[in-house]
């Protein structure tokens with residue numbers, strides 16, 4: 001990776017993601033592609049936060065690693081592990097609250113646990129969400145609309161409370177992606193045209 005990936009934190013994050021997610025379905029591909037998107041949209045966050053953005057995106061899904069499973073809610077399990085390893089509180093908070101995790105935590109009765117971590121919001125949290133929500137679970141770059149469509153199909157059999165939480169989260173996701181697109185400007189919308197599907 002280039003641009004902002006010069007820091008040791010980015011290298012360490014990608015290494016940790018590889019260690020924990022290799023072989024966990026396609027989560028590593030998802031995280032790696034999302035981290036590349038983070039590099040390409042890093043200019044939407046203040047310069048001092050650009051490395052943190054790439055680190056957060058690289059690590060946002062490590063809670064899917066089976067050995068980290070405690071609550072079964074991946075944003076929380078990932079954040080707890082990063083806290084244990086001594087990663088900075090802002091990073092831990094970004095992972096805990098990534099992509100509107102609060103909506104799902106509420107449905108699962110885990111909101112109090114999530115509140116143990118800072119929920120900073122703003123351009124950085126928007127950018128993490130953008131990278132996650134414009135990358136499919138198997139690592140293809142898509143529009144948010146396609147990602148949501150894919151999620152509907154995958155979670156059709158999920159419990160009603162979870163499906164409701166997903167529906168309630170959608171306006172939040174759309175608003176955050178729109179804010180990032182506005183920061184990117186019309187010529188810089190990296191996901192405006194969906195890439196060809198992987199076969």
Ligand SMILES: [Fe+2]
Nearest residue numbers: 030060061132
């Ligand atoms: Fe993700």
